[in-house]
Amino acid sequence: MSLIIGRVWKYGNNINTDEIIPGKYLRSKDIQIFAAHAMEGIDPEFTKKFRFGDIIVAGTNFGCGSSREQAPLALKYAGVSCVIAKSFARIFFRNAINIGLPLIEVDIECQEGDKVKVDLAKGEVIVSDKDTFRGNKLPDFLLEILNDGGLVAHRKKLQRKKNKTIIPG
Template sequence: MSNKNIDRISGRVWKFGDNIDTDVIIPGKYLRTTDMSVFASHVMEGTDPQFSKKVQKGDIIVAGKNFGCGSSREQAPLALKHAGVACIVAESFARIFFRNAINVGLPIIEAKVDCEEGDIIEIDLGKGFVKNKDQSYQGTRLPDFLREILVDGGLVEHRKKKALQ
């Protein structure tokens, strides 16, 4: 994501409900690897065993409340990112998942959006808006410093860039 404008994202929706926990996002039995393709091939397996075969690069997850609850595993947002998920829209995020997503460079936005699976939605992270068809939904705008981390590709890349300045 380095040098990329992440403020505007659009993609096809995959819908999930409330309390999607990190064990559902990437089951614990796959955590012994550092191979991102393994994470990607088992992402969301706990709730939709076929999700990894259906999701495409640029797709967006829209979920309910408390997305990413459970353990603090950083592998959960990594699995989603490496499966091609461009952004996650949820009514709310578990705080640790929220920060882990930013740290690994996975865009997220808190917003309640009325949509159906398969809809194409547009997200403006810079303004905190999500648009579906003719409806716009105000979400929580990410602070500039968090968007800067996302643009740089995550916290490690962001810190490397800052160290060179």
């Protein structure tokens, strides 16, 4: 995964999964419904002002609350290219990796609307082409899952590789 570049939408600490995708939408199985209501619990105008490829920057404990996998799905299908936070709730972190939503733990200083460049492989974020912040580099196996588009796609790729290496006897 190369550089992720986008405009910042900034939020605070303890953004929970109910704020990311309110519970009233969870009866749907339509991912586009989730996308249309992403961040509605904290920012009702989010999907109107957000542009595909923008980046969310938050404080500590992003994705806390229930373990609903619809929260990272809502962000991914709304067009969020990456979530940067000081820390993530562990289940949200793993759900995001599993569905192929890039994220990085790093404490950055930025303003809403700033342009940021995220290098997951290096574990760093560059704000407005001048300030570089280093955070936690994702382990190679998680980067590989993200590069493959999520856990299901990654497992399918591994299975295809395995099938190609079998030599009939």
